[in-house]
Amino acid sequence: MPTFELGPNQYGKAETRLVRVERGPAGDRITDLNVSVALRGDLAASHLTGDNAGVLPTDTQKNTVYAFAREFGIDGIEAFAERLAEHFVASQPSIHEARVSIQQYPWQDVDGAHTFRRDGSEVRTATVHHGHYGTQTVSGVTGLVLLKTTDSEFHGFVQDRYTTLPETRDRILATSVDATWRAVQGRPDPAAARAALVEAFADTYSLALQQTLFAMGSRVLQRCPEVLEVRLSLPNRHHFLVDLAPFGLDNPNEVYFAADRPYGLIEGVVRRDGVAIPEEVAWTF
CATH class of the missing domain: 3.10.270.10 (Urate Oxidase;)
Structure with a gap:
């Protein structure tokens, strides 16, 4: 039985x-x-x-x-x-x-x-x-939409028989940021953490969205000393240059198609080096 x-x-x-x-x-x-x-x-x-x-x-x-x-x-x-x-x-x-x-x-x-x-x-x-185990607090922001019209490249990536994506030295970089941060003691200023995310996105010359992710997490740690780690999820909101040649027109990086799916999803954790991170409470659902 x-x-x-x-x-x-x-x-x-x-x-x-x-x-x-x-x-x-x-x-x-x-x-x-x-x-x-x-x-x-x-x-x-x-x-x-x-x-x-x-x-x-x-x-x-x-x-x-x-x-x-x-x-x-x-x-x-x-x-x-x-x-x-x-x-x-x-x-x-x-x-x-x-x-x-x-x-x-x-x-x-x-x-x-x-x-x-x-x-x-x-x-x-x-x-x-x-x-x-005490009290653990995780703060964050979701749906923080950011876009820059230049200062972003993507090249030097792996290419195989299925690769069609061209390399680019100038592209639109856009994302909708989901970020969380936590500290052992105190409550970091959410406005300061949000401002750090936005500023790092704006002033980082991006060769990859992964690079931008690390810069954004690092800026939060710099600005908010109470924060031990930052978790980031950055969907790449692709903007593809439209081919206007069939209509006898050029397109000097002005007209784009904004694709909502599929999209690249870049995720990662940025934490302080050498600082013990307390075990996270595991609630699986």
């Missing part, structure tokens, strides 16, 4: 949408978040027998997010995530670990009072793990 056992498991409330408006005489301020909670602990009975004595309902987790936003405010998404994660572990004997992930959507003030516009596709992120 076969036997079975319960493997790693977790549960929580995913994608609680929260918008908080701070009202004041100098105008309003808006914070727009997507909050996901995942909890682990002594929860086997719920799976094996349906005994929910140790289960904090996911609806309660949602309500906690809203209540904490009112009671404590949102002083940065890292601090808010840490407060929530620590609360779930401290308040529930059956919960041993908590993960709180937050996405923040940027809004720009339009009139200095009550009107805002959504600012592009860029999203700020923070993920907090809290448990017996």
Whole structure:
């Protein structure tokens, strides 16, 4: 007779949408978040027998997010995530670990009072793990779209019988940056980390997107001494020069076709040399 056992498991409330408006005489301020909670602990009975004595309902987790936003405010998404994660572990004997992930959507003030516009596709992120190992916070940004019209080349690569890509000494370089960074202590300034990514992309004469990735990660480490490592995922948003010769026209690097797929995907980690990186909490799903 076969036997079975319960493997790693977790549960929580995913994608609680929260918008908080701070009202004041100098105008309003808006914070727009997507909050996901995942909890682990002594929860086997719920799976094996349906005994929910140790289960904090996911609806309660949602309500906690809203209540904490009112009671404590949102002083940065890292601090808010840490407060929530620590609360779930401290308040529930059956919960041993908590993960709180937050996405923040940027809004720009339009009139200095009550009107805002959504600012592009860029999203700020923070993920907090809290448990017996302490608290680990990972911050980042997704969807940071960057493009430079020159100062980028690509040549000297391997060529075989299937290679059709021509070498180029001048190309458009574009990407949508997904980046995360973490520190052992303190919370690095997300604005400083973002500015470092943008500046390194802009002032690096790129011979490969890999080279640009390393320059961007290194700049964050230079600007933010608390950061131990930076993880980067850079899709290469290809722009191909259109052949206008059939129409009797030249094309001096002016007209391009922007391809959305397939695309090259360059990923890597840049970390401080000789600094011990704490083991990352392994939550596989």
